[in-house]
Amino acid sequence: xxxxxxxxxxxxxxxxxxxxxxxxxxxxxxxxxxxxxxxxxxxxxxxxxxxxxxxxxxxxxxxxxxxxxxxxxxxxxxxxxxxxxxxxxxxxxxxxxxxxxxxxxxxxxxxxxxxxxxxxxxxxxxxxxxxxxxxxxxxxxxxxxxxxxxxxxxxxxxxxxxxxxxxxxxxxxxxxxxxxxxxxxxxxxxxxxxxxxxxxxxxxxxxxxxxxxxxxxxxxxxxxxxxxxxxxxxxxxxxxxxxxxxxxxxxxxxxxxxxxxxxxxxxxxxxxxxxxxxxxxxxxxxxxxxxxxxxxxxxxxxxxxxxxxxxxxxxxxxxxxxxxxxxxxxxxxxxxxxxxxxxxxxxxxxxxxxxxxxxxxxxxxxxxxxxxxxxxxxxxxxxxxxxxxxxxxxxxxxxxxxxxxxxxxxxxxxxxxxxxxxxxxxxxxxxxxxxxxxxxxxxxxxxxxxxxxxxxxxxxxxxxxxxxxxxx
Amino acid sequence: xxxxxxxxxxxxxxxxxxxxxxxxxxxxxxxxxxxxxxxxxxxxxxxxxxxxxxxxxxxxxxxxxxxxxxxxxxxxxxxxxxxxxxxxxxxxxxxxxxxxxxxxxxxxxxxxxxxxxxxxxxxxxxxxxxxxxxxxxxxxxxxxxxxxxxxxxxxxxxxxxxxxxxxxxxxxxxxxxxxxxxxxxxxxxxxxxxxxxxxxxxxxxxxxxxxxxxxxxxxxxxxxxxxxxxxxxxxxxxxxxxxxxxxxxxxxxxxxxxxxxxxxxxxxxxxxxxxxxxxxxxxxxxxxxxxxxxxxxxxxxxxxxxxxxxxxxxxxxxxxxxxxxxxxxxxxxxxxxxxxxxxxxxxxxxxxxxxxxxxxxxxxxxxxxxxxxxxxxxxxxxxxxxxxxxxxxxx
Numbered sequence: 090x091x092x093x094x095x096x097x098x099x100x101x102x103x104x105x106x107x108x109x110x111x112x113x114x115x116x117x118x119x120x121x122x123x124x125x126x127x128x129x130x131x132x133x134x135x136x137x138x139x140x141x142x143x144x145x146x147x148x149x150x151x152x153x154x155x156x157x158x159x160x161x162x163x164x165x166x167x168x169x170x171x172x173x174x175x176x177x178x179x180x181x182x183x184x185x186x187x188x189x190x191x192x193x194x195x196x197x198x199x200x201x202x203x204x205x206x207x208x209x210x211x212x213x214x215x216x217x218x219x220x221x222x223x224x225x226x227x228x229x230x231x232x233x234x235x236x237x238x239x240x241x242x243x244x245x246x247x248x249x250x251x252x253x254x255x256x257x258x259x260x261x262x263x264x265x266x267x268x269x270x271x272x273x274x275x276x277x278x279x280x281x282x283x284x285x286x287x288x289x290x291x292x293x294x295x296x297x298x299x300x301x302x303x304x305x306x307x308x309x310x311x312x313x314x315x316x317x318x319x320x321x322x323x324x325x326x327x328x329x330x331x332x333x334x335x336x337x338x339x340x341x342x343x344x345x346x347x348x349x350x351x352x353x354x355x356x357x358x359x360x361x362x363x364x365x366x367x368x369x370x371x372x373x374x375x376x377x378x379x380x381x382x383x384x385x386x387x388x389x390x391x392x393x394x395x396x397x398x399x400x401x402x403x404x405x406x407x408x409x410x411x412x413x414x415x416x417x418x419x420x421x422x423x424x425x426x427x428x429x430x431x432x433x434x435x436x437x438x439x440x441x442x443x444x445x446x447x448x449x450x451x452x453x454x455x456x457x458x459x460x461x462x463x464x465x466x467x468x469x470x471x472x473x474x475x476x477x478x479x480x481x482x483x484x485x486x487x488x489x490x491x492x493x494x495x496x497x498x499x500x501x502x503x504x505x506x507x508x509x510x511x512x513x514x515x516x517x518x519x520x521x522x523x524x525x526x527x528x529x530x531x532x533x534x535x536x537x538x539x540x541x542x543x544x545x546x547x548x549x550x551x552x553x554x555x556x557x558x559x560x561x
Numbered sequence: 562x563x564x565x566x567x568x569x570x571x572x573x574x575x576x577x578x579x580x581x582x583x584x585x586x587x588x589x590x591x592x593x594x595x596x597x598x599x600x601x602x603x604x605x606x607x608x609x610x611x612x613x614x615x616x617x618x619x620x621x622x623x624x625x626x627x628x629x630x631x632x633x634x635x636x637x638x639x640x641x642x643x644x645x646x647x648x649x650x651x652x653x654x655x656x657x658x659x660x661x662x663x664x665x666x667x668x669x670x671x672x673x674x675x676x677x678x679x680x681x682x683x684x685x686x687x688x689x690x691x692x693x694x695x696x697x698x699x700x701x702x703x704x705x706x707x708x709x710x711x712x713x714x715x716x717x718x719x720x721x722x723x724x725x726x727x728x729x730x731x732x733x734x735x736x737x738x739x740x741x742x743x744x745x746x747x748x749x750x751x752x753x754x755x756x757x758x759x760x761x762x763x764x765x766x767x768x769x770x771x772x773x774x775x776x777x778x779x780x781x782x783x784x785x786x787x788x789x790x791x792x793x794x795x796x797x798x799x800x801x802x803x804x805x806x807x808x809x810x811x812x813x814x815x816x817x818x819x820x821x822x823x824x825x826x827x828x829x830x831x832x833x834x835x836x837x838x839x840x841x842x843x844x845x846x847x848x849x850x851x852x853x854x855x856x857x858x859x860x861x862x863x864x865x866x867x868x869x870x871x872x873x874x875x876x877x878x879x880x881x882x883x884x885x886x887x888x889x890x891x892x893x894x895x896x897x898x899x900x901x902x903x904x905x906x907x908x909x910x911x912x913x914x915x916x917x918x919x920x921x922x923x924x925x926x927x928x929x930x931x932x933x934x935x936x937x938x939x940x941x942x943x944x945x946x947x948x949x950x951x952x953x954x955x956x
Contacts, residue, residue: 091599094589108564114643123688133872137724138689140731145634145723147687152638165568171638174713181712181721182871185837189716191830198577207714223714227587232659234593236646239657243639243646245564256637256659259709259758266636266714274577275570281582282571283562289587297587299661304603305594306618306626306668313603315590326584346852350661353857354762354850386895388610389700392740395894407854407895432853432895438607457756460796460824462928465762465857499790 092316095323098285103237106283108244109163116158117151125154128169129176133183149175152252163248165272167217170251174267177215195222195270197277201332203288204273220269221251224276225262225289227322230315231302232257241284249276260339261299262289293332293500298322300342301349309434310344311362311447312475318342320479321486334490335497335506345443346431352455352466357503358486359452359466360475366444367424368433374440375400375420385436404433448474451485453515454504464504467512468526469519485519492518511538595656597626597670613740614696615675626668627675631682631694632705632730632737633665636713636723644685644693652678662705662747664698695737701744703736703885708750709758711769717823718752719769719840720869726750728873729767729881736885743892743901746885747849754822764898765881766845766860773839774799774819775832783810786829794828796820820926842867842877846884847899847910858899863911865921880916887913905940912942 117125127150134146153171161168177188193206205223212219226242242263246252251267258264268276280286289297298321301307303314321340322329328338341352344362352359377383378398384391385398400420405413412426413433420440422433434441451473452466475482489503492515497506507515516523525531541548565571573579591599601620608618616628634641645665649657652674658666667682669675685693698704706729709715711722729748730737736746749760752769760766782788791812792800799818803811812832825832844867848860863884867876884898891913892901902910911918924932939945949955 092589092591094591095586098589098592100592106562106564108566119688133724136872137727138687138691140727141692141695141734142727142730142737143632143634143693143695144687144689144691144727145636147689147691148634148636148638148641151687152640155640178712178721182724185840185869185871186835187712187716187718189712189714191716191826191833198581199583207716221714229588229593230590232661233590233595233598234657234659236649236655236657238588238593239642239646241564243642247639248564248566249570252639254637254639254642255635255710256633256642256663257635259707261661271569274572274574275565275568278571278580278582279564281585282580283564284588285585286588287583287585301661302658304605305598306605306628308605308607308618310603319587319590323586326586329586330584348850348852348857351759351762351850353852355759384609386700387608387616389740389745390743390894391610391700392613392702392742403894409854430852430854435853436895457751457754457759457761459755459822459827462926463756463761463859465859500794 092313092319095320101237101241101284103240106237106241106244108248113159113163117154122151122154125150125157127153127172127175129172129179131175131179134175134179146175149253156247156252165249165275166251166268170217170267171253173215173218174221174251174253177209177211177218180211180214189221193222195273197273197288200288200330202291202294202330205291207267218251218267221267222270222273224250224265224268224273225258225260225291225297226265226280227287227289227297228257228261228263228299230300230318230322231305232261233305238284245276245279245284249279260289260296262297287326288330290329290337293334293336294330294338295325295328295334296337296339297329298340298342299350301344303342303344307344308438309347309362309431309443311364311443312344312449313477314342314344314362316477317360317475317479317482320477321482324478324483325486328490334494336500336502338490338493338503346429347435353452354455354463354465355457356455356466357453358489359455360449360482361452362443362447363429363450363472364444364447365472366446368422368427368444369442370420370422371440372419375437376418378437378440379418383437383439387438404436407432448472453489454502454507456502456504460500461505461508464502464508466504467507469515470521471524471526488519513538593656593658595654595668597624597668600624601626610700610740613702613738614699615679616699624670626670627672629667629669629675629678629682629696630660630698631665631667631696632698633659633663633694634723635663635708641693648678648681648694652681660705662698662707664705665694695734697738700740701742702738702740703733703742703746703748705737706730706748706750707758707760709752709756711752715752717755717826717835719771719835720752720842721871722750722752722769724872725767725842725874725877729878732878732882733885742885742889743894744897746888746898748881755827761845761859762848762850762857763860764846764849765884766848767877767881768843768845769840770843770866771821771823771834771836771840772866773834773836774814774816774821775825775834777811777814778831778833779805779809779811782812782829782831786831788812791825791829791832794824796822796824800825837869841869842874844877844880844884847902849897849899851897854895855897855900855903860899861907862922863914863916865919883914883916887915908940908942908944911944918944
């Protein structure tokens with residue numbers, strides 16, 4: 090199957106788009122790099138070039154050298170920008186404090202997000218990072234790229250920015266780190282007109298949605314995570330670019346309960362793939378695992394001798410609901426009791442698979458600790474079929490947003506609002522009934538907020554009537 | 562159309578709205594799937610980890626895709642990305658992908674190509690010696706550490722991110738390239754409580770942390786901040802309105818109520834918290850995201866404070882190592898750090914890891930009761946005997 094973009098997209102060809110020649114991109118030798126000293130003294134950062142793990146300092150230095158050797162008019166931001174960033178980083182180590190100023194409201198016309206203003210508080214010492222604004226570039230779903238795209242992005246950012254990036258930011262965007270205010274609009278125009286590429290979210294709006302690798306290279310994904318991520322991102326472009334929410338809002342799409350994009354911990358609305366029929370079993374492969382012909386867990390434990398695979402100990406006894414057993418050499422699963430934790434499937438990927446009748450569970454309200462403590466998303470809609478264009482999901486999204494925008498306080502995440510009003514109110518908003526699956530256990534206090542309409546005769550009573558039966 | 566090479570490119574500041582394209586969204590994902598991925602979309606049957614960092618996925622069509630996973634830095638220059646492109650062009654028909662945890666994945670469709678790719682990746686080193694593309698991060702091993710901006714770009718950090726991550730990963734490098742743990746270990750790092758890295762459900766979370774209440778910049782506070790918003794921003798109600806001696810409107814802070822969350826500074830630049838001695842690192846452990854066997858869990862604070870010892874954070878590296886080594890030695894197969902700690906009891910976790918249990922680790926915030934042990938089930942450790950002795954219960 091193939092998926093089509095919502096709008097026609099031209100294939101990007103680096104050879105047609107490029108800014109820099111091959112000579113310019115090979116403008117230093119390894120010997121020059123070895124002897125290259127940046128303009129600031131950075132002993133602590135030099136130390137971070139040692140050790141086996143890739144050194145971001147070593148990487149930064151080669152970009153510093155590239156820029157140092159490019160003619161100055163081949164970059165719109167000063168060549169020393171990398172050197173100044175490293176210099177300020179060293180100074181931050183010395184002082185034990187950051188040297189970035191608080192805030193700075195910059196952006197591109199018509200958008201309230203996608204650009205984070207940043208200024209150095211050491212502008213005289215580090216003039217090329219006086220402005221060091223970030224731009225968030227909305228990554229393609231699950232972060233596959235071709236080199237035409239990546240090289241074009243690199244040339245654009247070498248020319249109009251610092252050449253420093255994050256691949257990727259925590260939410261998922263490609264992060265352009267450091268440019269001056271003057272270049273924000275030109276970069277936005279290049280992204281839009283030349284690369285057909287938009288910015289991501291920041292501030293009190295829909296943040297750039299993200300998804301796991303899904304069916305592109307995983308046998309467990311229960312829905313088309315990329316397609317759903319792409320569709321909802323495009324459908325809600327207005328919410329993504331123009332802050333109208335109380336605070337940030339995140340969608341994340343996990344294809345199965347393993348949760349590779351951590352939606353249950355990070356997303357206000359967590360989509361987690363699941364199924365409602367039986368786990369598929371290949372009994373001959375089960376036997377092969379038991380006979381030691383196939384390494385358990387795809388070979389994940391190969392670095393240590395854990396002994397012979399024992400299906401009883403490693404699968405059946407670890408099943409959280411004890412819903413598996415052996416009948417002779419046949420593996421049995423009581424699927425009605427299964428909570429789809431994925432353990433048995435993870436251990437025996439050649440023998441077990443999620444069922445065929447698949448959809449998503451919807452959970453709401455995860456967030457990091459600021460302010461009232463961290464929250465994970467609460468299971469709210471147990472199962473939903475999801476097919477392009479996901480109209481049933483969009484209906485839910487809009488009910489949630491209407492309520493949150495009406496009732497949410499400034500900087501109140503959805504999870505906090507749910508806690509403030511209680512899940513019963515949230516269920517009213519979603520127009521769904523309660524189910525025991527929404528809680529770990531029923532409440533242990535009896536402080537039920539009865540509604541007047543639920544109590545016979547209502548709350549309007551006469552004290553005179555009461556006193557007619559009871560002396561004061 | 563080529564990328565522009567004039568100062569302002571396609572943008573005309575005199576007519577800023579002219580030809581403005583908005584709401585284009587991200588580019589479509591399908592065009593970036595290599596052919597083997599397009600052809601086998603939704604048809605994968607299973608996978609194997611051939612060795613640390615090398616996966617093979619099998620399709621019902623008979624196709625295979627080999628993935629070589631490399632650790633990457635989140636901070637990356639265009640130089641680095643161009644080198645990734647060179648590798649992708651040479652071995653992978655010009656395709657590459659990145660994972661949620663800042664790893665780089667190169668995909669090829671035959672074993673021979675995979676071997677050549679691996680050899681190439683292993684040979685690439687920075688001139689100062691570190692690997693550019695270390696292979697690993699799969700299975701029951703340590704994967705890449707996700708992190709935040711730190712001093713490289715952020716205005717609220719209590720520590721630096723890239724440096725600490727580099728130091729810890731240098732220290733645990735063999736675990737990244739091995740699969741010797743009982744289960745996967747996910748370490749995450751955030752440089753302040755805002756946790757833009759959302760580290761709160763990680764096996765081990767490294768968290769930058771302030772310990773001094775804000776300094777009040779009385780000179781400018783009323784000019785640059787909305788005082789009612791600042792007051793409302795404090796979760797413990799420690800901030801109240803005040804006036805300076807010369808009658809300027811400002812705020813005052815009850816220091817003993819401050820929990821150093823920094824939310825007031827987020828709202829108001831006139832209340833900075835950062836401080837060389839005050840700032841440092843806390844370590845949390847035992848969280849997870851996956852629903853496998855046990856439900857997802859929050860990480861718990863197990864080390865209240867370690868100093869910001871730039872650039873290599875030896876105290877942080879030491880304590881992280883204590884945790885992973887005790888875990889590797891003691892946990893059952895498939896147990897995550899949190900599962901292990903719950904099975905043996907948190908009292909044993911501290912004993913086995915050799916970490917001190919201090920009063921800071923006992924919750925005294927709003928939902929503290931949830932963490933009280935209201936049971937007589939406990940295990941004896943040195944910490945328990947110390948209490949009994951102090952209370953006169955034993956000699």
